Amino acid sequence: MKTGGKRAPRSSSPSFARRTGAAAKAKKGMVFDIQHYAVHDGPGIRTLVFFKGCPLACVWCANPESRRPEREVRQILARCRACLRCAEACSSNAIAVVDGRPRLDRTFCAACARFECVAACPEHALIVTGTEWPLDDLIARIAKDIDFYRNSGGGVTFSGGEPFAQADFLRAALVECKRLGIQTAVETCGQAAPADILAAEPLVDLFLFDMKIVDPVRHCELTGIDNARILGNLRLLAGRAPGKIVLRLPVVPGLTDGEKNLEAIAALAAELRITRLEFCPYHPLGRAKYGEAGLPDPVEPPQPLPADIARIAAFFEARGIGCSSA
């Protein structure tokens, strides 16, 4: 019989737990949407994979259902006929009846994996956002369009939410895509661990790197966090591979398109030898989703739509930065 002395059991070692935790996280990821045959967010024909969970809370966000990392219920009020079957079905008592209508208390839902309310609703007024994808299944789904990628110069784009919020899963997916010869792009807000960005860089052909506001105070006001880490990561990445970076500017009239911000972005691009910029013009289509996700209404752009993209494009083009619209 072997006598092993007092060595701790293997599974209780912190580094072992960290490794096994990372391995488990690499095998499954939370995704809120997958779109095929997209012709934006990178070259050619692409599959877009939207990861759920984002560290920012931009006031103009068009996908508020992507913010929380976990699966969640969305409530489409226009479909609700007040039958109250959902309130009866919920075993967590998370649905109160107020003026004859259901009112969901999401503090109870975070830990609920049953979604009895969704199954009970005859009107499909309650839907689940977020699907946990095993890595192999996701790769099979991406790979089914491999001929389209090859014929069009396309590939896969991991977006979100924030893909680096599930860094282990993202890296595992990138490794598999590269093994299959699939071109890869990552759309990121840049708020990630620098080590995760550096580890992913050799596996990524194109970074669509959000550049919203350069001023840190204003960035904090409009996104919920300052941008020190974001700018640090951009510098880090540009130090390695400036040619892989396209800056992405969400153009929100009166918030991101002021002269001072544009000047600061142009100066940063010049300093980091980044020569490409894409605009994402603000659209109000995401507004209804705030109520569905139980979030307060978003901020209205303080200036009228549409944004003057031609003016902004001319501004950057005059500084040697090639522009396109996403």
Ligand code: SF4
């Ligand atoms: S998600 Fe779960 S806790 Fe929330 S209302 Fe539905 S059944 Fe109840």
Ligand code: SF4
């Ligand atoms: S079950 Fe559906 S239709 Fe009935 S009250 Fe609930 S959300 Fe409305």
